[in-house]
Amino acid sequence: MGRLTFWGACGTVTGSLYLLESGGKRILIDCGVYQGLEAQKLNQTFPFDPADIHYVILTHAHLDHSGRLLELVRDGFRGEILATQATLELLEIILEDRLHLEPHLGPRELAQRVLNLCWPFEYDQIFDMPGQIHFRLRDAGHILGSAHLELWCEGKKFVFSGDIGRQGTPIIKDPDPPQEADYLIMESTYGGRRHPPFSLAKKQLKLIIEQARRDKARVFFPSFAIGRTQELIYFLNELIEAQELAPLPVVVDSPMALKVTRVYARHTELYDEEALEKLARGDQIFSFPLLFSAASIEASRRIEELTPPYVVIAGSGMVTGGRIVDHLKRHLNEPRTYVVFVGYQAAGTPGREILKRRPKVKLDHQLVENRARIFKIEAFSAHADHHELLAWLGRFQKVPHQIFLTHGEDPARKALKEAIKEHFPTRVQTPRLGESLSF
Numbered sequence: 475m476g477r478l479t480f481w482g483a484c485g486t487v488t489g490s491l492y493l494l495e496s497g498g499k500r501i502l503i504d505c506g507v508y509q510g511l512e513a514q515k516l517n518q519t520f521p522f523d524p525a526d527i528h529y530v531i532l533t534h535a536h537l538d539h540s541g542r543l544l545e546l547v548r549d550g551f552r553g554e555i556l557a558t559q560a561t562l563e564l565l566e567i568i569l570e571d572r573l574h575l576e577p578h579l580g581p582r583e584l585a586q587r588v589l590n591l592c593w594p595f596e597y598d599q600i601f602d603m604p605g606q607i608h609f610r611l612r613d614a615g616h617i618l619g620s621a622h623l624e625l626w627c628e629g630k631k632f633v634f635s636g637d638i639g640r641q642g643t644p645i646i647k648d649p650d651p652p653q654e655a656d657y658l659i660m661e662s663t664y665g666g667r668r669h670p671p672f673s674l675a676k677k678q679l680k681l682i683i684e685q686a687r688r689d690k691a692r693v694f695f696p697s698f699a700i701g702r703t704q705e706l707i708y709f710l711n712e713l714i715e716a717q718e719l720a721p722l723p724v725v726v727d728s729p730m731a732l733k734v735t736r737v738y739a740r741h742t743e744l745y746d747e748e749a750l751e752k753l754a755r756g757d758q759i760f761s762f763p764l765l766f767s768a769a770s771i772e773a774s775r776r777i778e779e780l781t782p783p784y785v786v787i788a789g790s791g792m793v794t795g796g797r798i799v800d801h802l803k804r805h806l807n808e809p810r811t812y813v814v815f816v817g818y819q820a821a822g823t824p825g826r827e828i829l830k831r832r833p834k835v836k837l838d839h840q841l842v843e844n845r846a847r848i849f850k851i852e853a854f855s856a857h858a859d860h861h862e863l864l865a866w867l868g869r870f871q872k873v874p875h876q877i878f879l880t881h882g883e884d885p886a887r888k889a890l891k892e893a894i895k896e897h898f899p900t901r902v903q904t905p906r907l908g909e910s911l912s913f
């Protein structure tokens with residue numbers, strides 16, 4: 475008998491955490507932090523003893539899938555952490571950043587203690603664990619190194635989708651879905667919603683920046699350091715080098731994003747054909763005239779000396795912390811400020827409040843008037859939308875026996891559940907926190 479328990483991302487898009495118990499082994503799939511409402515409380519303790527866990531398999535490096543490894547190791551986990559090489563390189567950056575932002579979690583060395591337990595693992599290789607458990611990772615096309623997990627135990631096959639990427643995402647390859655599963659644990663972030671195609675992101679980016687130039691505006695992109703920032707740079711590089719956009723100062727104001735971009739630049743073996751062709755032609759895909767980076771605080775402060783128009787790309791993506799908060803504290807009350815959202819804004823985050831155009835927004839314990847022009851480029855999502863999720867599922871040769879929808883707010887889960895039931899003859903469930911499946 476085995477058991478799978480849903481310990482996170484049930485009705486939310488953060489806090490991914492699943493516990494699989496089989497043959498005396500206890501395996502966590504992802505170990506992510508909650509963000510947004512009640513996050514601190516939810517992140518505080520685990521519903522199991524971390525010392526009893528043997529393995530953690532990470533689908534990808536995003537904080538909401540990996541960040542709680544710090545608490546896990548702090549609270550006694552001594553097992554092994556398995557993930558792709560790119561995921562582990564990104565993980566180091568993620569964990570160091572989290573410790574920097576939340577020093578109460580532990581000393582800086584805690585990140586190193588996590589990394590000492592990590593083992594890299596390539597796509598498509600089978601890994602045999604004790605207890606007759608095997609697993610394999612496949613490219614999920616979401617961010618660099620992201621994976622779908624296939625796991626076999628007790629004669630059953632599980633697939634954990636992780637976050638499902640989109641066809642046509644720049645730089646990285648498209649998702650490579652598995653062919654069959656008895657149990658599929660599937661994300662549903664954008665159930666019931668549709669994204670414009672990724673190519674539209676570039677067009678909108680161009681229009682917004684042209685308008686900002688006319689308005690002499692400061693343009694702020696609250697951006698996730700991983701994936702989104704590199705995509706922004708990649709598109710700006712394309713626009714500027716094709717002379718579709720005249721150069722203007724673009725500052726990547728995030729030491730973390732700069733480190734991540736170096737990881738992206740290193741792993742060309744994970745690129746799609748388009749990016750590889752650019753490289754072959756000698757194009758530096760993360761570099762263009764007037765692109766600056768602000769690694770130090772001093773460099774960040776000097777952005778204030780620039781004469782608008784200019785562009786700042788800074789974290790965090792949901793304005794919950796990081797340098798974007800300082801920029802918006804100073805400039806959110808100005809009508810010639812543009813805030814351009816390029817990623818998901820979870821309920822309860824300042825990003826969501828700004829996006830909803832609340833007249834006043836709390837930033838770092840301070841109420842700031844919101845007079846900025848607010849934009850959202852929907853096409854930038856790194857997550858499959860409703861139709862792309864169904865298309866991803868449609869690529870299975872055999873319909874999974876049972877599907878569990880996680881990693882989505884309840885309306886999204888419900889919409890996807892109904893659509894799956896309409897198109898595929900299978901059972902679909904939307905598990906609550908702490909629910910489990912015996913197999």
Ligand SMILES: [Zn+2]
Pocket residue numbers: 534536539616637
């Ligand atoms: Zn993700």
